[in-house]
Amino acid sequence: MRLPSRTPRTNTFQRKRGGQGKKMDTVEKDGVIDRWVKKHLVLYTGATRHPFILSIRDGTIDFSSFKRWLGQDYIFVREFVPFTASALLKASKNSDDNSDMEVILSGLASLNDEISWFKQEAANWDVPLSDVVVHKSNQNYCRFLESLMLPAVEYSVVFTALWAIETVYQESFSHCLEDGSKTPPELLESCKRWGSEGFGEFCRSLKKVANRCLEKAPDEELKKAEMTFLRVLELEIEFWDMSHGGP
Numbered sequence: 664m665r666l667p668s669r670t671p672r673t674n675t676f677q678r679k680r681g682g683q684g685k686k687m688d689t690v691e692k693d694g695v696i697d698r699w700v701k702k703h704l705v706l707y708t709g710a711t712r713h714p715f716i717l718s719i720r721d722g723t724i725d726f727s728s729f730k731r732w733l734g735q736d737y738i739f740v741r742e743f744v745p746f747t748a749s750a751l752l753k754a755s756k757n758s759d760d761n762s763d764m765e766v767i768l769s770g771l772a773s774l775n776d777e778i779s780w781f782k783q784e785a786a787n788w789d790v791p792l793s794d795v796v797v798h799k800s801n802q803n804y805c806r807f808l809e810s811l812m813l814p815a816v817e818y819s820v821v822f823t824a825l826w827a828i829e830t831v832y833q834e835s836f837s838h839c840l841e842d843g844s845k846t847p848p849e850l851l852e853s854c855k856r857w858g859s860e861g862f863g864e865f866c867r868s869l870k871k872v873a874n875r876c877l878e879k880a881p882d883e884e885l886k887k888a889e890m891t892f893l894r895v896l897e898l899e900i901e902f903w904d905m906s907h908g909g910p
């Protein structure tokens with residue numbers, strides 16, 4: 664199978680210049696993150712082009728799957744808040760760049776809106792959030808987040824996870840908004856939450872921070888961060904499987 668080539672939109676330097684690969688010196692060198700995405704492209708594509716997402720994009724999604732996802736994701740996002748807060752705490756202690764904290768803080772602020780949005784959306788879809796039974800895949804993912812909140816976990820590892828978790832959603836939901844997609848109108852709001860250009864910009868900021876930390880990290884830490892990236896991809900796939908009605 665030939666995998667689709669990625670658009671050069673991750674290349675912010677080139678984008679800002681409005682260039683289409685004019686001169687070699689305008690092409691930014693791949694950072695650690697891009698190298699990992701290329702190295703693990705099959706797993707990455709598995710997480711960002713999952714059948715659940717493809718069924719939203721082609722309009723064949725079963726709304727009961729969407730409702731299952733909604734209830735489970737609300738639980739996940741509640742756990743994601745303290746995880747993001749733990750990243751903020753590490754940024755305030757370890758970071759050599761003051762703007763890191765602002766990037767995470769904007770993420771926390773949008774999580775505040777997101778929780779309200781989930782409550783409203785659940786009410787619209789008649790999903791009672793108070794009696795959602797947490798699915799095993801979700802439990803595993805939440806437990807993994809908890810393990811990353813421990814003080815001993817390095818900042819670069821936490822940031823890699825944060826970037827990967829947000830980016831899987833961004834790449835997935837933006838795919839449902841592209842020209843030619845047949846996303847049901849009822850689901851457009853959800854897709855825009857993560858698929859919008861604003862969220863894309865946020866993910867690029869996360870990536871810059873992650874790359875900067877990883878470039879300075881010793882080999883051992885780099886290995887840990889790469890394993891964490893892979894684990895996030897696996898957990899995201901399991902989360903989609905669960906939503907899609909898988910095991």
Ligand SMILES: Cc1ncc(CNC=O)c(N)n1
Nearest residue numbers: 736739740743828829832902
């Ligand atoms: C399972 C999962 N992964 C990533 C996200 C996106 N981050 C915050 O909303 C999410 N909501 N759920």
